[in-house]
Structures are given as C-alpha cells and as structure tokens.
C-alpha cells in the first residue's frame with residue numbers, strides 16, 4: 637500500500653512516476669503496478685466511499701506526440717515518449733553547446749525560442765539559428781565526423797575548423813571582425829562579441845536587446861553564408877561587404893522590430 641499511495645493516502649499517477657522514473661525497467665514496473673491495483677479500488681475510490689484515499693489515476697488524459705491518450709490505453713511507446721519529453725525538454729544541441737563553451741546550463745531557452753520563431757521573420761534566419769542551436773551547422777570538423785570530408789582542417793589556416801574557428805578565430809575573417817569591432821565601438825557597444833552571443837544571444841531575456849540580437853543573427857548568418865559563397869574560403873570575397881548588404885536589406889524588410897537608435901547608428905557607421 638505504501639508503495640502506491642502518497643503521504644495523504646492518495647493513489648496518484650504522478651506519485652507513481654516520481655517513485656519509479658529512475659528505475660531502468662520503469663515502463664514495465666509502472667504498468668505492473670497499475671495492473672496490480674484491484675478494479676474494486678477504482679470503483680470504490682471514485683465513488684468516494686473511502687474518506688482517506690482519493691484517486692487520480694483516471695483523472696487526466698495524457699498528451700503524447702500530439703495525441704490525447706486515455707490513461708488506461710497507454711502502451712509502452714507512450715510512456716517512452718512522455719518520459720523522453722520530460723527528461724529532454726531542452727534540445728540535445730544545447731547540451732553540446734554548454735559543454736563546448738564551458739558554461740553553466742543555459743536558462744533562457746524559452747526567450748531564445750520566442751526570439752527565433754517570433755521575432756526573426758525570414759525563414760532562412762530562423763532555420764540558421766535553429767541549426768546553430770542544434771550544433772549541426774557543418775564545419776570541416778563536422779564534415780570529417782560525418783565522413784564527408786577527408787580532413788577536419790580549415791582550408792586557410794590548416795588548423796581544426798571547429799565552431800570557434802568557423803565563426804570567430806579564422807584568419808579569413810580577420811578583416812571582417814576588425815571592421816565590425818571598429819564599427820561597434822563607434823556606436824558605443826563596448827562588449828566584445830563572443831561565440832556564446834551568436835549562439836545563445838545577448839541578454840536574450842530582455843526585449844530591449846532584440847535589436848542587438850537581430851544584428852548578431854545577421855552577423856553570424858553572414859559568416860555562414862560567406863563560407864559557401866567563397867567555396868569554403870578558397871575564393872577571396874569581402875565578408876564585410878556581404879554583411880553590409882545583408883544588414884541593409886534586412887532593415888528594409890523587417891517591419892516587426894522597426895528602426896531604433898541602435899540600428900540607425902549601425903547603418904550610419906557601416
């Protein structure tokens with residue numbers, strides 16, 4: 637009895653899951669326990685003959701993979717989906733990123749999603765930010781892992797092309813980053829942009845910074861785009877010019893954010 641009722645004498649599905657969720661054979665234990673509850677209990681408890689024990693096993697339907705499921709008709713696959721979604725609320729890419737960037741857990745995932753899916757209007761920007769978050773924007777390091785490239789080295793610097801190299805430290809981007817940092821100084825943005833800002837945004841929880849985050853998105857997108865335009869940096873292109881054109885065009889297109897002083901300053905200093 638103690639195994640299936642909580643301290644208030646209730647038979648609770650949440651309580652059962654809480655007790656069993658860390659067991660390896662969770663699914664079968666849960667369904668065995670559920671089956672072990674005599675039918676008469678359900679009847680009695682739902683009729684409220686019992687004063688001490690209440691039951692909520694049948695109270696709620698469960699939504700799994702977009703379907704509403706009767707608790708009685710749950711199969712193992714449903715449990716699996718429910719638990720999987722509970723455990724991995726955050727996409728797996730975020731775990732990669734927090735390890736890669738050596739930072740504490742990223743807390744503002746909902747704000748980041750809101751920014752990506754509601755503020756970024758263009759699909760190609762949404763998709764780009766989403767892929768970046770999933771850790772699947774292909775660098776040479778990825779291509780090598782996926783057996784698409786025979787080496788993991790940057791075509792210019794001949795060192796491993798991981799994300800930091802791809803977006804920040806590659807020689808190919810030196811002039812671009814110098815110009816961007818110069819420009820940012822002129823608009824009184826003194827913080828150096830880091831890879832973390834490109835991935836997780838800059839104070840993404842604060843709507844005041846949506847303009848800046850929009851700017852950072854176009855910045856990162858430009859680097860990504862330049863990689864293909866230059867055929868993996870084997871051709872010389874002006875990345876800064878690419879950015880400038882991209883930014884000016886986006887400013888005309890994005891009516892949701894509107895113009896603000898930061899954008900105005902940036903446009904004047906480009």
Ligand SMILES: [Zn+2]
Nearest residue numbers: 790793806807
């Ligand atoms: Zn390089």
